[in-house]
Amino acid sequence: EFKLQYGAQRTGKRTDAAMERWRGNRFGQFIHWGLYAIPGGVWNGKTYNYAAEFLKSSAKIPGSTWDSLMYQFNPKKFSAKEWARMAKRMGAKYMTITTKHHEGFCLWPSRFTEFNISRTPYGKDILKELVDAYNAEGIDVNFYYSVLDWHHPDWRYDIKSPEDSVAFRRYLDFAFNQLKELATNYPTVKAFWFDGTWDNSVKKNGWWTYEVEQMLKQVSPGAIVNSRLRADDRGARHFDSNGQLMGDYESGYERRLPDPVTDLKVTKWDWEACMTVPENQWGYHKDWSISHVKSPLELLEMLVHTTSMGGNFLLNFGPAGDGSIRPEEQRIAAEIGSWMQNNGNVIYNSGYAGWEKQDWGYFTAPSRPNTLNMVVFNLPVSGLLKVKVPAGVKISTASTGGKKLRVEEIAKNQYLVHFERKWFAMPQVIVLETGGEGKKGAQYQDAKT
Numbered sequence: 001e002f003k004l005q006y007g008a009q010r011t012g013k014r015t016d017a018a019m020e021r022w023r024g025n026r027f028g029q030f031i032h033w034g035l036y037a038i039p040g041g042v043w044n045g046k047t048y049n050y051a052a053e054f055l056k057s058s059a060k061i062p063g064s065t066w067d068s069l070m071y072q073f074n075p076k077k078f079s080a081k082e083w084a085r086m087a088k089r090m091g092a093k094y095m096t097i098t099t100k101h102h103e104g105f106c107l108w109p110s111r112f113t114e115f116n117i118s119r120t121p122y123g124k125d126i127l128k129e130l131v132d133a134y135n136a137e138g139i140d141v142n143f144y145y146s147v148l149d150w151h152h153p154d155w156r157y158d159i160k161s162p163e164d165s166v167a168f169r170r171y172l173d174f175a176f177n178q179l180k181e182l183a184t185n186y187p188t189v190k191a192f193w194f195d196g197t198w199d200n201s202v203k204k205n206g207w208w209t210y211e212v213e214q215m216l217k218q219v220s221p222g223a224i225v226n227s228r229l230r231a232d233d234r235g236a237r238h239f240d241s242n243g244q245l246m247g248d249y250e251s252g253y254e255r256r257l258p259d260p261v262t263d264l265k266v267t268k269w270d271w272e273a274c275m276t277v278p279e280n281q282w283g284y285h286k287d288w289s290i291s292h293v294k295s296p297l298e299l300l301e302m303l304v305h306t307t308s309m310g311g312n313f314l315l316n317f318g319p320a321g322d323g324s325i326r327p328e329e330q331r332i333a334a335e336i337g338s339w340m341q342n343n344g345n346v347i348y349n350s351g352y353a354g355w356e357k358q359d360w361g362y363f364t365a366p367s368r369p370n371t372l373n374m375v376v377f378n379l380p381v382s383g384l385l386k387v388k389v390p391a392g393v394k395i396s397t398a399s400t401g402g403k404k405l406r407v408e409e410i411a412k413n414q415y416l417v418h419f420e421r422k423w424f425a426m427p428q429v430i431v432l433e434t435g436g437e438g439k440k441g442a443q444y445q446d447a448k449t
């Protein structure tokens with residue numbers, strides 16, 4: 001055990017109302033929007049296949065050239081209300097917006113840097129427009145903030161000299177002031193999503209990450225911070241040197257999900273996975289033909305997979321420089337939304353059931369006791385859905401769309417739910433009621449071999 005000043009401040013899940021609301025929301029919309037959306041991965045007629053929000057480095061663009069994109073930022077098609085309505089129809093309960101990405105450009109009129117929205121032709125406070133429009137739709141808003149800042153002269157990747165220490169301390173003060181400004185000026189914001197904290201400079205300043213968490217929770221009671229913000233006294237990140245999760249939820253699943261059989265450890269704490277639609281594009285890229293683009297159903301399965309393991313799913317949208325949402329993303333919002341309209345109850349306020357994963361799909365446990373949801377993605381040709389129950393648990397009924405299904409006990413703690421043998425275009429939901437007595441008499445005998 002290490003004695004830590006800046007390690008985890010709590011063990012176990014937070015149980016306060018703000019965290020229970022965050023947990024119950026389950027499904028969020030990530031939005032990556034900044035100057036990078038203007039070139040969209042193309043520079044001087046050349047398409048760069050790397051992530052569009054990295055174009056400045058992949059195309060080796062000088063800082064002054066990149067920063068002058070600010071004078072072109074004037075999204076004629078931007079409507080915060082339209083974005084919020086689309087998110088509502090998709091079934092998102094929260095939205096996380098990049099206030100400042102690695103490029104350092106701020107979507108709000110920060111008084112700590114001129115590199116912000118107020119100096120663009122657009123001029124207005126985009127963060128405020130988004131917070132107001134999404135909150136008006138009943139959607140919570142969270143702020144993404146990149147500690148890594150390519151624009152700020154005092155940013156350092158490592159601390160190699162006294163000059164680095166002095167400069168980086170100025171940078172940490174700047175970032176602290178910006179975060180306090182965000183928490184103060186946008187009081188309805190529920191959570192802070194930190195990124196760009198993997199460099200040695202930040203790992204050597206764990207104290208700052210602790211101070212930021214404390215400040216945000218003082219300025220904004222109930223505020224939630226992700227584990228990615230945090231480094232401890234010894235530079236350990238996400239989990240402190242004693243293995244305790246720092247922050248309020250684990251944010252290590254980026255473009256990947258935990259395995260439902262081998263990674264069950266994540267069910268012990270709150271966590272959130274964030275996901276791109278292409279293989280690796282967060283900001284708008286003009287050419288999506290350069291990688292696989294996930295279909296609405298692939299993404300819907302990821303949402304259900306995540307819920308089934310007690311996690312939140314944050315699905316990314318990258319609006320174009322003109323403020324429009326590309327057709328692929330519109331279709332995703334519509335198709336996922338059509339399913340969520342009738343089946344959101346298997347996602348919202350639902351989580352890990354603790355039952356053994358089966359091939360046909362996922363279990364989710366709603367807050368209502370003695371009930372479980374089966375979300376079927378892979379219907380077997382037999383139409384027979386195997387269910388293994390924990391010792392002593394009995395299934396009393398199974399129904400889909402209010403129609404009862406035959407439930408057959410076939411061995412000790414094993415059942416088959418008899419489902420229709422036909423093709424379905426969308427995942428099917430079966431509600432199980434548990435309790436009651438099992439079959440009398442049939443004592444299942446293990447074979448002798």
Ligand SMILES: C[C@@H]1N[C@@H](c2nc3ccccc3[nH]2)[C@H](O)[C@@H]1O
Pocket residue numbers: 032051053195196254274282
């Ligand atoms: C949540 C995601 N994290 C950012 C990111 N920064 C990186 C730096 C190095 C390698 C991968 C990165 N992903 C991505 O741009 C996006 O914001």
